[in-house]
Amino acid sequence: xxxxxxxxxxxxxxxxxxxxxxxxxxxxxxxxxxxxxxxxxxxxxxxxxxxxxxxxxxxxxxxxxxxxxxxxxxxxxxxxxxxxxxxxxxxxxxxxxxxxxxxxxxxxxxxxxxxxxxxxxxxxxxxxxxxxxxxxxxx
Numbered sequence: 001x002x003x004x005x006x007x008x009x010x011x012x013x014x015x016x017x018x019x020x021x022x023x024x025x026x027x028x029x030x031x032x033x034x035x036x037x038x039x040x041x042x043x044x045x046x047x048x049x050x051x052x053x054x055x056x057x058x059x060x061x062x063x064x065x066x067x068x069x070x071x072x073x074x075x076x077x078x079x080x081x082x083x084x085x086x087x088x089x090x091x092x093x094x095x096x097x098x099x100x101x102x103x104x105x106x107x108x109x110x111x112x113x114x115x116x117x118x119x120x121x122x123x124x125x126x127x128x129x130x131x132x133x134x135x136x137x138x139x
Contacts, residue, residue: 045074045078048074056072068090072086081115082112088102088104103115104118105132
């Protein structure tokens with residue numbers, strides 16, 4: 001991939017994968033975070049999701065819940081289903097059960113099994129009703 005193609009998120013994504021295949025960038029490497037940040041700025045949903053994971057866990061960066069949520073939201077808005085689940089998880093941890101349920105329900109309807117399990121756990125804990133659980137089962 002030529003450098004002039006890097007304004008295209010998909011081309012940039014392929015370039016980054018090629019670079020990673022050769023082992024040039026490593027997880028703990030500052031340049032790797034920079035490349036992931038650039039990819040996220042170009043709208044690559046997987047990059048947003050990965051940055052969300054890094055910020056949520058404090059891996060290679062200082063833990064920052066607000067930044068994690070920002071990147072998960074950006075990925076989810078682009079159709080990244082695991083990012084939607086991650087938003088539900090974070091909202092659930094913050095005790096925002098109604099919002100957590102909405103994220104889990106959306107991703108469960110898109111076939112994400114972890115979200116369906118989360119909806120079931122919420123139903124069993126009395127945080128969702130039978131109709132909500134039935135809606136999650138209809139994919």
